[in-house]
Amino acid sequence: MELTDKLLKPIRETAYLTAENARRYRVILRYFYLQYEKIKYWMEQDEIHRELSSHPEFSDYTIDQCRQDLDALVHWGNLLTMQDTKRVTSIEAFKNRQYRYQLAEYSVEIERMTIRLEKLFVEGASLEPTLLEKIRIELSKIFEISEKSPLEVYGWWNSLNNDFIRLNQNYQDYMRDLNSARAEELMKTAQFLMYKDKLIEYLRSFVKGLQMNVGVIEEIMKRITPPVLELIFQKTVEYELSIPRLDMEPDREELYERTKGRFTSMEEWFMETAGVPSEASRLFDMTNESIRRITRYATQISEQFTSGANRKEEYRKLCETFLACSDLKEAHCLSAVVFGVERPMHLKGNFEKTTDSINAGIYEEPPCILEIAPRIREYKERAERSFIRDYSAEKEQARKEEMEKQEREQFMMDSFLKNGEIHFDKLPVLEKSARNILLRWLARALEGDGLGKTGDGRVYHVENPQTKERCIVNCQDGSFEMPAFVLRFEEEKEL
Template identity: 50%
Template sequence: MEIKHKLLKQIDEARYLTAENAWRYRTILRFFYLQYEKMKYWMYKEDVLEELKRHGEFKSYTMELLKQDLDVLVSWKNLVPIQDTSRVSTVEEFKNKQFRYQLSEYSVEIERLTIRLENLFVENASLEPSLLEKLKRELERFPEMIYGEEKVVGAWWRDLNNDFKRLNQNYQDYIGDFYSLKAEEMMKTREFLVYKERFIDYLRDFIKGLQYNVSAIESILKNISQQEEKEVLHKIFSYEKSIPRLDEENWEEDILDNIQGKWINLKGWFLGENGRESEASRLFDMTNEIIRKITRFASQISESRNSAANRKEEYRKLAEMFLCCQEISEAHMLSALAFGIFHPRHIRGDSERKTESINSGIFDEEPYLYRIKPRTRNYREKEKKTPIIDHTEKKAEMLEKVMKDRQQEKDMMESYVRDGVIDFESLPMIDAQVRTTLLKWLARGVNAADGKGKTEYGILYQVVPPEEGKRCNILCEDGNFEMPSYRLHFEQEREG
């Protein structure tokens, strides 16, 4: 046995378990831990008080007592405070120091230890796609469990839940590390640039596995019918019930609730529940956000390196030196000294030279302008801005023409009215346009409940149905057709 300094050190973080007001401290830290599992890492004291007030044991609990308890937990290193300046609007509020609190790493593990005594499983943090693949393979065996023996179904159920617990806890711990103060401080250091690509590659590999396996698991869960689900859960209950236990009287009811709760949680993790987003979707968003966070910090580190050097004066001095050059050859030598050898790009094109001489240099010939377009999918050439043209006169002419055409059409239609009536049986030969208008008026009146309609010119009319069985032939320029002998009775007054 090797005795180290850490072994001899007192663990202050465990004081809240046996202190005088342990019932208050444990409740506060358990609430922090439950929110930690939901990936809500920072809490305000108002949130804590609101939750505690919901329980009868804390009816008389006040904000002053909560502040004292939080200060004690901070002194024992169970909570990590950070001053929240986002809500500050005055100097006085800044001096009062509004804090947000986060569960410390020691407290997370201690809470896990207490929950482990309540039969919860603890694993190390990682993001392994293999757990998702294993879950998918286990769920693909669901149809086999319908006809399997109870022992086989029970073993399958245990494996499924163990894998699900490991996946759930591992991603919470791993992602939670990225939201700690320690991680944020580390990502701001230049040493972190060495590990940046490894973290991003690791997260991207997990995202690929997440995208592939989660969609497959969702499809499997959606295809399971309620009857199949009921049969398998009943077999699991029968198997668990057959195991001898020295429990309370209602142990069978507890077992059934436990099985159903685990299955509901598993489905909710992948499919969501009550219209809420699934944990799988949230995990996908969180990993993408972490990648953006890492990239942002790396970019800030790179910018901070470059911002330290201000070469404005150097460039100004160099420009003055070029300005003092008497000949182009002198400027060439200065350029070679200042910038070294250039690596020009050779562009081949169909440009026309003014001379065929092979001895003329690039500075002897006239420049050739060539427009280079960016090779991107989203590139679009700028559209030429054209002024708005005033079409008032054209609009007036068009309006006059339309009104004239309508008046002609109106006069033509009124020519078929005899004593306020259009009798289809007495119509002369008509063209297709007149026939279309008359049939439209007829259909409008027939479809109305009172048999009335109104023309485009605001004249009301009544459709009078024909006598029983009476029909007529309409002569048209493009052919004849037979129809019931309707009549349209027009009113003299117009609605205007």
């Protein structure tokens, strides 16, 4: 950044915005600006006084106050003056100096800025996926545009930059409003539910526009070569220098750096550079996070309305519906609808876990009985005496059952072993437990270096881990396709 005299000195022309009589100064300059837009550049003191005194807020406004206000604005440089000598008929009238006033150039721009500030929250910002599409279309013309005249290149460059500036400003303003404290409070009200779906659909359409255009824009930018960019920059600067200017002559180096910097900013917006994520990816994440936040707030509001409802009748009707099922398969289908991902319903209780197996189904678990206490203040739970229970008999019974289960599985696995090998393409119809054991052995060997060990210490390895031959393994509960692996055991002894 270069520090110039204009940058370091204060701007006196903005003093009227915060001065003691700012309400009068601002009205005067706004009237000047409105007349300026109508191409009426010069006005007299009587016109200003007549306009202000016509409003109830300035009913007591005097001609002397008007003269003082105009002098102050002339002193700050907001108004330019010219003495009106056409209607002077005496020396006394000439000494009174009847002036005509004109709005200074700085004041025109300051008034335009104040009007934009006044309309900032009225107009609001928006997310326009069409801007992304326009940028994509314009950027795809860069190769043919680079061969055109400086006038055509300059027009194309201005159009591309204007779309990019609008996109950048609009998304920042919209996200600022969406994440403001005021929006946070609105999302917590019941009225928010009325336009929640519309807002989410609006954000999703913008996300869709990002997904469709940003990747294409990134690919186009990767294909742009430095000679093409240099040609674009030089022709743009050449045309800007050819524009006749009365006040000052622009510097070529400054124009070139500004043009190059704008394209670099565009690249950083759409492309990842040096491991730093692009602004488009950040916008994508922010938009998705806003959708999740809106959905979360809407869910919380809905739960507030239903949290106090008595669900006793709902549970009773649910139980009656399950009892009316003709068989277990129909009950499974009903359970998928009631407890599935489409309409999740969670029942909480002190469930006793009977197995740690990952292959056990939920319908194989024993039922959990929930005792519902009445909703009365006088109700108290009955106190029961607790005692230490002896579980030795249950443990011994469980141990015996586990040993018998292992023996049955051992006998079954012996029947699969032929000449120290198990061929998956030659297996008979498998029970569920046998299938789980074989797949567990296979996974253990494939995860390591091809070797595995059974529970009784028997070492085996996969004979053909890279095989592309397929086979069908039939089981009692279905069939599945897999590679035709072969497990070879090192010793010829029973498992």
